[in-house]
Amino acid sequence: MFDLMSVEKPARYTGGEFNEIVKDHEKMLSSYAFCFPDTYEVGMSHLGMRILYHVINNREKTVCERVFAPWIDMEEQMRSHKIPLFSLETKKPVSDFDIVGFTLQYEMSYTNVLNMMDLSNIPIRREDRNETHPIIMAGGPCSVNPETLYDIMDIFIIGEAEEVINEVLDLFELMKKDNSSRNDFLRKVNDIEGVYVPLFHNLKKKIKRRIIKDLDKVSFPTDSLVPYINIIHDRASLELFRGCIRGCRFCQAGFIYRPVREKKAQTLIDQTKDILDKTGYDEIGMVSLSTSDYSDLHTLCDGMLEHTEKRMVNLSVPSMRIDNFSIDLMKRIQKVRKSGLTFAPEAGSQRLRDVINKNLTEEEILNSVKVAKDGGYDSIKLYFMLGLPTETDEDVLAIAELGKKILEIFGRKSRINITISTSFFIPKPFTPFQWCAQITKQEMVRRQRLLRDSIKEKKIKYNWHDFNTSIVESAISRGDRLTGKAIIRAWEKGCKFDSWNEFFDMDKWVGAFDECGLDIYQQASREIPMDHLLPWDHIDIGVTKKFLKSEYKKAFSEKTTKNCKEECAMCGIAKYKCGVCVENN
Amino acid sequence: MYISHIEMMNAFTRALRRAELDVVYTQGFNPGMKLVFALPLPVGVSSDSEYVDIWFNEDYICQYAINKLSQTLPAGFELLEANSVEKSTLMEDVGSAIYGYFVECNKNLKEALGKLISLDKIEVEKSNKKGPVDILPYIYKIDYKDETSFSVLCKAGAKGNLHPRLLLKALEKYTDCRIIEKSINRNKLFLKVQ
Numbered sequence A: 001m002f003d004l005m006s007v008e009k010p011a012r013y014t015g016g017e018f019n020e021i022v023k024d025h026e027k028m029l030s031s032y033a034f035c036f037p038d039t040y041e042v043g044m045s046h047l048g049m050r051i052l053y054h055v056i057n058n059r060e061k062t063v064c065e066r067v068f069a070p071w072i073d074m075e076e077q078m079r080s081h082k083i084p085l086f087s088l089e090t091k092k093p094v095s096d097f098d099i100v101g102f103t104l105q106y107e108m109s110y111t112n113v114l115n116m117m118d119l120s121n122i123p124i125r126r127e128d129r130n131e132t133h134p135i136i137m138a139g140g141p142c143s144v145n146p147e148t149l150y151d152i153m154d155i156f157i158i159g160e161a162e163e164v165i166n167e168v169l170d171l172f173e174l175m176k177k178d179n180s181s182r183n184d185f186l187r188k189v190n191d192i193e194g195v196y197v198p199l200f201h202n203l204k205k206k207i208k209r210r211i212i213k214d215l216d217k218v219s220f221p222t223d224s225l226v227p228y229i230n231i232i233h234d235r236a237s238l239e240l241f242r243g244c245i246r247g248c249r250f251c252q253a254g255f256i257y258r259p260v261r262e263k264k265a266q267t268l269i270d271q272t273k274d275i276l277d278k279t280g281y282d283e284i285g286m287v288s289l290s291t292s293d294y295s296d297l298h299t300l301c302d303g304m305l306e307h308t309e310k311r312m313v314n315l316s317v318p319s320m321r322i323d324n325f326s327i328d329l330m331k332r333i334q335k336v337r338k339s340g341l342t343f344a345p346e347a348g349s350q351r352l353r354d355v356i357n358k359n360l361t362e363e364e365i366l367n368s369v370k371v372a373k374d375g376g377y378d379s380i381k382l383y384f385m386l387g388l389p390t391e392t393d394e395d396v397l398a399i400a401e402l403g404k405k406i407l408e409i410f411g412r413k414s415r416i417n418i419t420i421s422t423s424f425f426i427p428k429p430f431t432p433f434q435w436c437a438q439i440t441k442q443e444m445v446r447r448q449r450l451l452r453d454s455i456k457e458k459k460i461k462y463n464w465h466d467f468n469t470s471i472v473e474s475a476i477s478r479g480d481r482l483t484g485k486a487i488i489r490a491w492e493k494g495c496k497f498d499s500w501n502e503f504f505d506m507d508k509w510v511g512a513f514d515e516c517g518l519d520i521y522q523q524a525s526r527e528i529p530m531d532h533l534l535p536w537d538h539i540d541i542g543v544t545k546k547f548l549k550s551e552y553k554k555a556f557s558e559k560t561t562k563n564c565k566e567e568c569a570m571c572g573i574a575k576y577k578c579g580v581c582v583e584n585n
Numbered sequence B: 001m002y003i004s005h006i007e008m009m010n011a012f013t014r015a016l017r018r019a020e021l022d023v024v025y026t027q028g029f030n031p032g033m034k035l036v037f038a039l040p041l042p043v044g045v046s047s048d049s050e051y052v053d054i055w056f057n058e059d060y061i062c063q064y065a066i067n068k069l070s071q072t073l074p075a076g077f078e079l080l081e082a083n084s085v086e087k088s089t090l091m092e093d094v095g096s097a098i099y100g101y102f103v104e105c106n107k108n109l110k111e112a113l114g115k116l117i118s119l120d121k122i123e124v125e126k127s128n129k130k131g132p133v134d135i136l137p138y139i140y141k142i143d144y145k146d147e148t149s150f151s152v153l154c155k156a157g158a159k160g161n162l163h164p165r166l167l168l169k170a171l172e173k174y175t176d177c178r179i180i181e182k183s184i185n186r187n188k189l190f191l192k193v194q
Helices: A047-057 A072-080 A107-119 A164-177 A182-189 A265-279 A297-310 A324-333 A350-355 A362-374 A393-410 A441-454 A467-477 A481-492 A506-515 A520-524 A545-556 B005-018 B062-072 B109-117 B164-175
Strands: A030-036 A062-068 A099-103 A135-139 A155-157 A236-239 A283-287 A314-316 A341-346 A379-386 A417-424 A460-464 B035-037 B045-047 B052-054 B094-105 B123-125 B132-134 B139-146 B149-155 B179-191
Touching: A030 A047, A030 A164, A047 A062, A047 A099, A047 A164, A047 A236, A072 A107, A099 A107, A107 A467, A107 A481, A135 A182, A155 A164, A164 A182, A236 A265, A265 A283, A265 A297, A265 B005, A297 A314, A297 A324, A324 A362, A341 A362, A350 A393, A362 A393, A379 A393, A379 A441, A393 A417, A393 A441, A393 A460, A417 A441, A417 A467, A441 A460, A441 A467, A467 A481, A467 A506, A467 A520, A481 A506, A506 A520, B005 B035, B005 B052, B005 B062, B094 B109, B094 B164, B109 B139, B109 B164, B123 B164, B149 B164, B164 B179
Parallel strands: A030 A062, A030 A099, A099 A135, A135 A155, A236 A283, A283 A314, A341 A379, A379 A417, A417 A460, B045 B179
Antiparallel strands: B035 B052, B094 B149, B094 B179, B123 B132, B139 B149
8 A cells, every 4th residue: 555645635535524424335235436527625515416425325225435536646646556446435446336427517527537437447438348347327417418428338317316316226226136237237227217328229219307396305415524625615505496597598507407496495494404413514505506596585594594693604695696685695694704796797798698698787787786886895706708609899899898887886996806707608518509609719819819908907807718628628518429539539648637727738639539530629619500410319308409499599689588487488398397387387 | 644734623613513512703804613722733643632622602511512522523533531721721831742653764763863863953944934943952852662663752832843744854864864654643742731
């Protein structure tokens, strides 16, 4: 064994945190290694992993253990000492588990998936695996386009996993007892709704996304793990609802998590007490796509504050629209320090905001800024996207203009700090913009400079996102099986931790695509004709293609769509008969 | 032993909150629980026992507080004993410590330690400060056990403290041997009697 002290943050690999679940493998029917393809600090901050860790471990005869991507220094040590990748709980080699499940949260973690399999001595290609190897599974938002990992995975779970994972494990445990073969299991598991088995997929069948209809009834972990080391979101997390009523046309989350299903305020207040009792955290954060859209936010905040204030616990309320209520709330919860306020207008001009269906007017933005000013805030962050469909130079310049208008509200002599950040539009599957092109690298550079040069005020700072990672993400997110081969090639060339700037290597990605006969730049910036088949056409997320097409057309005629609470847009998700779809009728 | 001092503080504050013990909070911009460890334990150094002062709003019976907190501390922590004190002087009270080393040395360890202790001064660079420090006055006694282990009684606390790894650094610097640290353990902390 080597000395753990020779690597950075050894507690990433030691486990033993409070509320960790350790079970005796001998007494189990099956074992599941839950793999997060990024560092401990990133993975442990992810609520979905915590939920499934508990869902699986709630099964008396199934054990679920955690595995994260070892950092570069640890990987070197493991490879040189021939130590295979192991779980945190019992340090069992990943290859000894029955099922190895990866969560696909972002495309830029795919090379880490491959690297973790390799570190586990598991062949990365399905065709090279046999009865001695674990079943390799994937889920999470990126699995709505599973084809890029077609050669890798045995099973994909499409949608929310709390119920379907139990169905899969029930079947697995039953068949394991009968000594069924790997292929027999894969053939059978293919019949479960929401499960996609590439090997046995019937081309006529559509894979229906699974959802949890009633979030008040589904298990939510209040005795959640409490890490020793600081993680990215080092607090207790409480999920308010899933889905988003807004339907911004670039936003994948706005479509693939529909419909909006809220937990009742009382459920959340009870869970607040429970989670604080059981974790001892000094901060609790609300989790959702848009906190302000929660129906009963007043009741919820009052109820939660009742538990947090007497315990000296901070309440963190992200993604709030800025109005009088939220400013008052901020005053109450952040008694001393004022952090900055964040707005995400996404586009600078009203025209473009209408194109993307960001139902936010300039008047509303400026009003919020006035409220923020009166509330004593002196730091404002603004997020925009460059390269949105139909964007013109005028739209780019409007970003700088909006910054200037906000500065004027505060006054040029005030202490205000305004930060404008831009990222690049990335077309994603299952959005109305899935057919749209990403702008070319030359255009990215040009528009970024155009914006940079038009921001002249010293009090306005401009941050921009690297264009190369946006290009790779665009190429992968709408990729197909051939793209998958390029991802394998990129990993073979040494790509890993691609979402970490210090490791991202564009030349390797360009080379990998090239060797598979693909031009990565062309892949990223291609427009897909509407009548072409899409690599993800066999996946049915509930929102219809017809609706996405009509949204696409409305976008180009600069027409907006009302949010789900105002009016049903007939997106198709109502067939699930739950959440906002039934509450409104 | 794999966590930093701040992370250990966090582990305690979270356990105290789970135990629902009524702890005093500091005033100021960032209110925090009032608790003080006698001497931070460097990352990677294990320890047989540590001292901590915790301020409570209520006059708990010591055994009650121990029982409560024991139930909520993570595995690996054990509360040995508690006493009520009027005033916390823990940090000033720390005077010396014994560290037990387990090492691999490519030369004769006994000779190397002998040579080190016979020097007029032992200057080593501290990682965080500029200029070398003479650590000889901090070393009270070195007990050689065998060729892989020894222990050191040294000065500790706010008014002069020997970081246990500095001794290994000094050993390499002055005796040209190569040392591989296998483990360091804080065997004991001594408090000055007031």
